[in-house]
Amino acid sequence: MKAPAAIAGSLLALQLAGCATVPDDEARMQAAARDAAAAMQSVGETMQAVSAEPADPLEADAPDTMRWLYGSGEAAGASIQTYRALIDFAVAKARQRSIPQSVVMGLPESDNGLSQASCMDGSRLKPLAVIFDVDETVLLNLGAEYDQAVRGAGFDPDRWDAWERSGGVAIAPVPGAVTALRELRDAGITPIFNTNRNARNAVDTEQALNAAGLGPARHGETLFLKGDDASGSAKDLRRAAIAKNYCVIALAGDNLGDFADRFNDPELSVQDRRRLAGRGEYAALWGNGWFLLPNPVYGASIKGTIGEVFPPDARWQPDTTSESD
Ligand SMILES: [Mg+2]
Known part of the structure; x- marks a missing residue:
């Protein structure tokens, strides 16, 4: 100095x-x-x-959501728990003699956004499959989230595109995913990935999945990407394309859109979206064909003002006007 x-x-x-x-x-x-x-x-x-000047950025607290998902044993436990339930469900399903229809899922041109596809190809049962989302479902994007955490910045599409192209560095499988995919394959069930990673980076995404021990993944066969059709980030059309060749017995994701596009209708309020997923016919699917992985870090699940998250009947504060005794 x-x-x-x-x-x-x-x-x-x-x-x-x-x-x-x-x-x-x-x-x-x-x-x-x-x-x-x-x-x-x-x-x-x-x-x-x-x-x-900030001290060593590595000494700063990571965002709460990242600490939970990428740092906690609780998150590892929740993921393993989900994957164990998925294996049990799928393997039991595969033992059934007859599976006339796929699991209920978002398909285009269905009445309420949900439908089932035939599992039969003539008199033959189609090969069995489970559809997985990729990001924060089977694969943890540690490097990209580190980049966001250390910069203290929000999502940047250009940096994310560079991340997709980076292939297989600073990634990890979601706890439980490698075992689950292996057990599914051993039971004759094909894992198929349906992700909103970009189709132009298909080779890099194949590489990332393979590097994390989750493959094989082959674009157009067992890997479906944004840009494969004209429906952008919507996944119903891709689900329909997969169901043409496979009997889809289960779905796994970290976003409701991994199950049906209907849930991501921007017209739905925070509470309506929650009610839709948590009641009636959809509620019956959780753990019973639909398997959800935790992701508090990003996505449609973490939208909402205080007023939206806490409706009037969920509000309380201590009465500070009365005298304490
Ligand atoms: Mg995801």
Whole structure:
């Protein structure tokens, strides 16, 4: 740091000036004093700048949601629990002699956004499959979330695209996923990935899935991506394409859109979306063909103002007007 050296130099000049025997050196003493004062100010500013700089960014607290999903044993337990239930369900289903129809799922041109596809190809049962979303369902995007956390910034589509193209670095399988996919394959059930990663990065996504021990994944066969059809991020059309060739016995995802596009209708309020998923015929599907992985970090599940999340009958605060005894 230059400022302390400048101070030392100026103080030395001041001392020398003080020792000088020549009376007309008073001007030099004043100049040295001014230098010393300026140096002190400079040090002050430097120290202020240093203290305003963030400490080591790795020492800062990670966002709560990331701490939970990527750092906690609770999240690992929740994921493994979901995957164990999925294996039990799918393997039991595969043992059934007859599976006339797929699990209920979002399909295009169905009455309420949900329907079933035939599992029969003529008199033959189609091969069995389970459809998985990718991000935060089978694959944890550790590197991309680290980048967001350390920058303290929101989602950046260009950085995400670079992340998709990065292939298989700084990733991990969701706890329980590798075992589940292996057990499904051993039972003759094909895992098929239906993700909103971009079709132009198909090779990189195949590579990431393979690197995480989740593959094989082959675009157009066992991997379906945004851009495969004209419906953008919607997944119903892709589900229909998969169901043409497979008998889909279960679905897994971290977003309701991984089960049916209907849930992501932007017209649905926060509470209506929750009610739709949690009641009636849809409620019966959870753990019974539909399997949800936790993701509090991003996505449609974490929308909502305080007023939307807490409707009037969910509000309470202590009465601070009464005297305590
Ligand atoms: Mg996802």
